[in-house]
Amino acid sequence: MRLEAAAVEKWFFRGKGDRNRFYAVQKTDLALASGKVTVLTGRSGSGKTTLMHMMAGLLVPDGGQVLLDGKDLYALDDASLSRLRNQTFGMIPQGADVMPELTVLENILLPRGICMRERDSAYAETKENCLRLLEQLEISGLLDVRAKELSGGERRRVCIARALAARPAVVFADEPTSDLDDESTRTALSVLRQAADDGCAVMIVSHDAEATDYADEKRKMDAGHL
Amino acid sequence: MLFKMIRGVLYHQRAKMLLIAFTIVLGTSLATGMLNVMWDVGDKVNQELKTYGANITVKPKDASLLTDIYDVGEGEQLSEAYLNEEDLPKLKTIFWAFNIVDFTPFLEADASLPDGTDAKIVGTWFNHHLSLPTGEELDAGIAGMRSWWDVTGGNWLDESEPSAASSVMVGTLLAEEKGWKIGDEITLAGSAKEMTATVAGIYDAGGDEDLEIYAPLDLVQALTDREGKVDRIEVSALTTPDNELAQRAAKNPSALSSRDYETWYCTAYVSAICYQIQEAIPNASAAAVRQVAESEGTILDKTQLLMLLITALSLIGAALGISNLVTASVMERSMEIGLLKAIGARDRSITFVIMVEILVTALIGGVAGYFLGFGFAQLIGQSVFGSAIEMKLKVIPIVAALITLVTLAGSLPAIRMVLRLRPAEVLHGGQ
Numbered sequence: 245m246r247l248e249a250a251a252v253e254k255w256f257f258r259g260k261g262d263r264n265r266f267y268a269v270q271k272t273d274l275a276l277a278s279g280k281v282t283v284l285t286g287r288s289g290s291g292k293t294t295l296m297h298m299m300a301g302l303l304v305p306d307g308g309q310v311l312l313d314g315k316d317l318y319a320l321d322d323a324s325l326s327r328l329r330n331q332t333f334g335m336i337p338q339g340a341d342v343m344p345e346l347t348v349l350e351n352i353l354l355p356r357g358i359c360m361r362e363r364d365s366a367y368a369e370t371k372e373n374c375l376r377l378l379e380q381l382e383i384s385g386l387l388d389v390r391a392k393e394l395s396g397g398e399r400r401r402v403c404i405a406r407a408l409a410a411r412p413a414v415v416f417a418d419e420p421t422s423d424l425d426d427e428s429t430r431t432a433l434s435v436l437r438q439a440a441d442d443g444c445a446v447m448i449v450s451h452d453a454e455a456t457d458y459a460d461e462k463r464k465m466d467a468g469h470l
Numbered sequence: 471m472l473f474k475m476i477r478g479v480l481y482h483q484r485a486k487m488l489l490i491a492f493t494i495v496l497g498t499s500l501a502t503g504m505l506n507v508m509w510d511v512g513d514k515v516n517q518e519l520k521t522y523g524a525n526i527t528v529k530p531k532d533a534s535l536l537t538d539i540y541d542v543g544e545g546e547q548l549s550e551a552y553l554n555e556e557d558l559p560k561l562k563t564i565f566w567a568f569n570i571v572d573f574t575p576f577l578e579a580d581a582s583l584p585d586g587t588d589a590k591i592v593g594t595w596f597n598h599h600l601s602l603p604t605g606e607e608l609d610a611g612i613a614g615m616r617s618w619w620d621v622t623g624g625n626w627l628d629e630s631e632p633s634a635a636s637s638v639m640v641g642t643l644l645a646e647e648k649g650w651k652i653g654d655e656i657t658l659a660g661s662a663k664e665m666t667a668t669v670a671g672i673y674d675a676g677g678d679e680d681l682e683i684y685a686p687l688d689l690v691q692a693l694t695d696r697e698g699k700v701d702r703i704e705v706s707a708l709t710t711p712d713n714e715l716a717q718r719a720a721k722n723p724s725a726l727s728s729r730d731y732e733t734w735y736c737t738a739y740v741s742a743i744c745y746q747i748q749e750a751i752p753n754a755s756a757a758a759v760r761q762v763a764e765s766e767g768t769i770l771d772k773t774q775l776l777m778l779l780i781t782a783l784s785l786i787g788a789a790l791g792i793s794n795l796v797t798a799s800v801m802e803r804s805m806e807i808g809l810l811k812a813i814g815a816r817d818r819s820i821t822f823v824i825m826v827e828i829l830v831t832a833l834i835g836g837v838a839g840y841f842l843g844f845g846f847a848q849l850i851g852q853s854v855f856g857s858a859i860e861m862k863l864k865v866i867p868i869v870a871a872l873i874t875l876v877t878l879a880g881s882l883p884a885i886r887m888v889l890r891l892r893p894a895e896v897l898h899g900g901q
Contacts, residue, residue, distance in 0.1 A: 294894075297893075297894040297897070300812070302811075302812055302892075302893045302894045302897070303892065303894035322816060322817065323816060326811075326814050326815065326816045327814065328814075329811075329812065329813065329814040330813060330814020330815075331814070333814075335812045335813060335897075337809065337812060337897035338897065341809070342809075343475065343478075343806055343809070343810075344806075345475065345478030345483075346474065346475065346478060350474060354810075354813060355813040355814055357474075358810070358813065358814055358815050358819065359814065406813075418897075
């Protein structure tokens, strides 16, 4: 599997008129490959998250293409793109993280629950994997706790488990270690590294210098340029 | 999983959902109350108007023709044509028999009084007991049809008492002029016979009737040697306000198509009831008292329009309320919706979740609102008409459809917001 951003660019307007156009990402190329951890660093507002969202099928680029094994992601219809986000990608977002009314287990199984029934074998397999991940992330005791009752660090780890539980081909992690202490940071990054070693392509956007220690490829973004 | 989310939202956001349900309760209760009253108000207003007299007059065919040609006033006769008293019970055998509330015959004559003057004497039923071939029993007569008459002395004649056969009621002006009091015996000389009757009641009708004598029909028939005959019959019937079909039918029923004829015949239009009376009573011509029939129609139309406007306004209000509340709820949950989209939920799945939440809330609010609305209807019925409002089953599906429509319409802005929401905008630190 190869996910590639080919000359993608994204701009926003900060006011009326073309002169107020602000380029978040400027003609950028980036490729993610199976088994590799790519860590993207850079200052706030440098375009890291925008680039990640474009590659994750969440933000339509204004120029260039995002190709999955050679096929343009944004040429897909809504159903196919949703299926791709559900079954091929795993997402650890920076802001919104969990569904507060669901339990930890329900949150982690949510991507599976959206597209399949509980009696499906893939669902059972994901559940098994989920329990293993919760052990690794040291939150196995929180299985039946409602997400709204969790601390920031616990919610972060639930997000990591949710992204990895279904063994996706690509994982996008936006600041996966924010809200985590040093030990939990190391655990979280190890789990992501392990996912890559198992064949997953992992893209991490982080301010955390420690993340680069787990990277196969380190890239830095500055003012929309990689 | 989606149902778990719905259940979670309904339970954990119950305060917000209760607010939406409350808005729906208000809309539903007003719509239910107004629709129930609107459909029952026809009967209620009809019943109210029935207390102000008959709305159908039945005359012999020949007399009716001459009256129409020479434009003779009510009660005046130009011919010696009569209806048979024995045909009167047939009024309760027509298709709309149950809508015939009351009826009474009239036979008029001039009677000579002992002082040499003449007075108009009207023979009628007061509370005549009838046993119909259908097994039904009823009391018909003028007592129920002239409820506004003020009996200032004595009482209405009670035909069940033997003394009623030789008693009369006298108009207040005539009684004053002749110095008659309750219990006085007066001698009445008709064209065939002279009879003595007791003054059993003095009434104030506020019109020409105050110069007349009202006597049992048999007495006037005997005075004038017209046994079994009546001049005219007044009928009080519950009717449906005329529409275009009724107006066409009133002109010429035979010109209607068979389908229209059936609809007209099986609806309680005053013209349909007149037509059926003519079918039942030989040689009779039945006509609507237009002023009464038209007043009924106008009052009903205006009342029903008012109710419909209140219903529409309450539903529009509910739709706006729902729209605001649901939109606010979706805005609050935009992060969750963005997350759902990011992990692969399709727009239609998210729309489904939100719609189920709202429709379940609407169902709860709708059921509560229906019963509350029915309570409102009873309150209106008791305070305005002094009687209960009948539960109209047809209101249930109509209110259900209206509330569903209003809920869907109210949810549209929120759904549009869901469809337009771009996950990247809310996932990046959230909005």
